[in-house]
Amino acid sequence: MxxxxxxxxxxxxxxxxxxxxxxxxxxxxxxxxxxxxxxxxxxxxxxxxxxxxxxxxxxxAPAIPEAVPAKAQAATIAALPLKRGYYVESDTPCGQASNATTTLLRREGIGGARDFCEFKKIEQTGPNTYRVTEACGDLQDSAPPETSTSIYTVTGDTAFTAKSEHGWERSARYCAQSTMPPDWRANDISDVTG
Structure with a gap:
């Protein structure tokens, strides 16, 4: 017993x-x-x-809950792990790119024909996700750039999806300059991408 x-x-x-x-x-x-x-x-x-x-x-009886460990701080990094150069909207063939579907990823930011977003801070929040604080402005307007945050999800080093805190979303993939329409092939972008 x-x-x-x-x-x-x-x-x-x-x-x-x-x-x-x-x-x-x-x-x-x-x-x-x-x-x-x-x-x-x-x-x-x-x-x-x-x-x-x-x-x-x-x-x-219910146990006293154990302390939940604090979330790890996001690591600040110098640049997104993407090839620099032209990125074209995912549903547009590289050879059919236009000003509306093309952006240029530079050392200090990303922009199109009319706008440019300077990367102010890049934090890695997951294996392939990044919180990017960027100052975006219209290249044809003298207004000061507006600072906002976007979440970039990177696929390899040649594709990304960016979601802005304002609701817009963009998916693009890298296009080698030689595969772009003639106007883009002739541009020397080495000073901003190197």
Missing amino acids: SKTRSLVVPLLLAAGLAACGQNAATAENTAATESAVEAESGNTAGMAAAEVDAAANQAA
């Missing part, structure tokens, strides 16, 4: 702790500690039935 009670308490304790989200190792440590205390106090006959019930109720 005493062996049965000695097994019942640790089993009840382990089941109760598991229900509360604690792991089995914690339950085993607790059960081992209780067995040692019983042996030390000379209680070889086990606990009385009321004590077993009390222990079972205590084990079933």
